Amino acid sequence: MTPAAKPSANPLRLRERIKLPRQPMPEQPAEERARNFTEVNLGYSAELARQEALRCLECEKPTCMDKCPVGVKVREFVRLIVAGDFLGAAAKIREDNVLPAITGRVCPQEDHCEGSCKLCKKGESLGIGYLERFVADYEQRMGTISLPTAPPTGKRVAVVGSGPSGLTVAGDLVQKGHKVRVFEALHELGGVLVYGIPEFRLPKDIVREQIDQLRTMGVEFETNVVVGKTVTIDELMEEEHYDAVFIGTGAGLPLFMNIPGEHLNGVYSANEFLTRINLMKAYQFPKYDQPVIDLRGKDAAVIGGGNTALDAIRSALRLGARRAYVIYRRSEAEMPARAEEVRHARQEGIEFRMLTGPIEFLSDGKGWLGGLRCMCMQLGEPDASGRRRPVPIPGSEFELPLSVAVIAIGTSANPVIQSTTTGLATDTRGYIQADTLTQRTSRKGVFAGGDIVTGTATVILAMAAGRRSAKSIHQYLTTGLW
């Protein structure tokens, strides 16, 4: 046993634990939720959480923790759940993760903690994400969080972007006694958590509460500031006297396919479609002013196979689409989306057209989208990403009638900050170069992390970069060494 480990409160023997089935997540019935925007998963009750926690084998070498990008002490927090100390469990998570109510919902646990859980070999992994979500929600309901105790250092840090990486940096640094101000380009805080991920997967109240917690901890926020335009990094450092700057501006410009018909009305980028729906609440038009194309009775498709693609098409379904397709050029095995999202989407009636590549958006003759011409694909040799390359099958063209198509094939780097900051090195694709351990950029006092460094990734990987940055910013601020 490691010194940190407390004696187990779990009365069950390992053999008994293995026999327990994974507690299913209570969810809204598929046919009901397919027509509303409220959250799909309803969350564990205290009883379900305790039942599930009892399954933990309390491994001596917890691989779940090693596999967690931010190093959440899974075994310890699950033990606290077994002991009935839910607030203690939340505080334990918070030592490594300032946004547990968010990661408990959107983290691809199967790629990290749950994927390495020993229980997988015997059946299903421990529901670590579900448990994390339970204690985080419990803590928010109780309204008690631990406040930072470190004395003020007098150092000031500017955080650019209020997405997962920026919020993590802010939360970690404010706890060390530094003064932190977060600048956000949009009118709402949260970055991709509010404009990208839909309400039915991550309620915006949850995001707001997590941000309010950071505010309570002393983090300051300023919305409507596009760093690089409204103020530059140089000005933040030289004129506003910030001692360090963290750049976490996230995913950039949406990629288009450069196939004919992309300018037809009804062809959206996923970012635009989701921003209208999530940030601007177009699903409540005309109560909210920003509209989205009326999808009732129309057919819609998304092109792509990631979480963003599924978020978009499931939103289209909820807006009343008659048929809703996922068009992906590889097979389901290569889809990068979270397993739970694929399962949920299928339950809701989303149709998966795998091994299908779009070649032309077809007009209805009046400037609007009428259909999509596609080709069937087969998988060839692996490409640079290690996934098998899709190869078109000659003569396999077909047309799919459609009114709305959403392109969710990724993003490229947004150049606004890079082009307005002196001495900030970028790679050939325009992403900011940062050390993989310290997240230091080529510019003294400037750190970067998340999608603006790596390209499109996940919430948890951005948070991990945020953690590393916070650690290294703290070191820089306290030692002055670069």
Added chain:
Amino acid sequence: MFRIAHAEFIAPGIKRFEIEAPRIARKHQAGQFVILRLHDRGERIPLTIENSNPAGGTISIVVQSVGKTTHLLNALNTGDNILDVVGPLGKPSEIALFGNVVVVGGGVGVAMAYPTAAALKHAGNRVVSIIGARNRELVILEREMRQVSDELMITTDDGSYAEKGLVTDKLRQLLDNHTCIDLVLAVGPIPMMRAVAEITRKDRIRTIVSLNPIMIDGTGMCGGCRVLVDGRSQFACVDGPEFDGHLVDFAVLTQRNSTYREAENRSMEEFRQELEPSLAGIPDDAGCAQGGRR
């Protein structure tokens, strides 16, 4: 919150606002715009900055009542607040010594052309300005444009003021008279900018237009403002809003700007019914002068 330091109607349905936004005022350059949102259920709309006062920390915008949001905005007065204002967005106008410059402004486009005209004049260019409106009452910024122009021509559609006709008639006259023109800047409704580009195309006179596509975030994130320029997708918010008028596909711009026409009309109609008494008298066609700028 952004306080309105001063607001006044400068023509029927057209209001000028001076807004306290020190960060934006400090960084603004001619040709850039802001995006604003009025209330917590409001849409985001882009509006070109007409002027800025870095010392006083204010920017000015000129707004024509067209849809629900601009009607709501124009109901605000000195001392009221605007919930969100972000900017300055977009690339600034290219300001250099071109020689002879013709600035063509239509409707409220005159307010958007004004800062660039002033900067071009300041850079030493000879500036000839042609401004137009439907009628006498809707001619705006005549005094300001005169100050920054070596020559100012005015047209009204109905002939109620200055010369009857279109701004493009005047431009064509200049060309017919073999006036030497090195650069044309056209800001106004899409049909006007398109017509200007057609007129200057055969003489290959460099022609800059300021586009007003549908836009949400204004930072390049959403791609909603994509326009077809020289056969390639460009984002008006980060690559523009100014583009080479000879390369812009105006048909695609017009078509894409019509995407939400039905929704916009519905929004406006419900709004009109909600506020019937105070809105009585707003003409149904108030929107026709400025295309997609809501």
